[in-house]
Amino acid sequence: MVELLEEISQKLLWIRKNRPLIHQITNYVSANDCANATLALGASPVMAHDINEVEEMTSKASALVLNIGTLSVANIPAYLKAGITAKERGIPVVFDPVGVGATKQRTEVAKAILADVQPDIIRCNMTELNVLCHRKVAVKGVDSIASEAGRGELAREFAEKTNAVVAVTGKTDLVVDKKNMITIENGDEWLTRVTGTGCMTSALVASFAAAGNAFIGAVAGVLAMGICGELAKLRLTENEGIGTFRMRLIDEIFQLNCDIIKKYGKIS
Known part of the structure; x- marks a missing residue:
């Protein structure tokens, strides 16, 4: 796995040299944090949702994130138009099916994106995976409560x-x-106590995927969030809580480097 950590490190250097544009049609709860995480990593975020500009904006991007966390009727055509545009141009698409299964509409939109866009990467939690695989599972909003067995x-x-x-x-x-x-x-359990860390992970995954190779991009983005979550927790002092943790998480993404990846990465 030493070679894989080295490859991930090289992709981080590529991101910081090339500053790829990452187009994110994401949810308004976490959009600001996703943009800041993307910037901290070294990429350039844009959050264009309007149906009249998503095709043009996507065509200029190096990767696309489709996140249905705050689903609206107005955004459904934009998801599909942006996604299809990206696929036609060979731009990697990361799909984050936030809360799929919570409502019928959310599930139907997820199915449409899978069928019509055919994303390159699907980043989800265990509950969302069960729903997408048509398995019966309890759903609690956007949180995962399913067993990982x-x-x-x-x-x-x-x-x-x-x-x-x-x-x-x-x-x-x-x-x-x-x-x-x-x-x-x-990773650290505190990542579940700050809203939007999953969405931020998808932003990091897309940033790494922009450097080429969807599988390595997915591993790199997830690994980066895990390492930075661990370090952010370690940096907390007495009487500091989740608000400071959230701030330190962005700082750790900004400070991430090849040596940190190789030192702290735990993959098998």
Whole structure:
């Protein structure tokens, strides 16, 4: 795995040299944090939602994020138009099916994106993976409450079905495609106590995917968030809470470098 950590490190250097444009049709709860995380990593964010400009903006981007966290009727055509434009131009698409299964409309939109766009990377939690695989599971808003038992097999089946890289985040993280499976053991429970860290992870995944290779991009983005979450928690002093943790998380993304990746990365 030393070679993989080295490859991830080189992609970080590529991002900071080339500052790829990452177009994100994301949710308004986490849009600011996603933009700041993208900037901190070294890429350039843009959040263009209007149907009249998404095609043009996507065509200028190096990667696209479709995040349905705050779904609206107005944005549904924009998701599809931007996604199809990206696929036509060979631009990697990261799909974040936030809260899929919570409502019928949310599930139907997710199905449409999977069918019509065919994303390159699907970043989800275990509850969302179960819903996308048509398994019965309890849904609590946008939070994951499903057991992680059997997720490797389920993620592999879904990757084969969708021809996508599937990144499942949880207590430990898993990145799967048709041939490969990587487990990432970085992270901290506090990442679940700040809203939008999953969305931020998708932004980092897209930034790394812009450097080429969807599988490595997914591993790199998830790993980066895990490492930075760990370090942000370690930096907290007495009487500092989740507000400071959120601030320090952005700082750690900004400070991330090749040596930190190689020192702290826990992948197998």
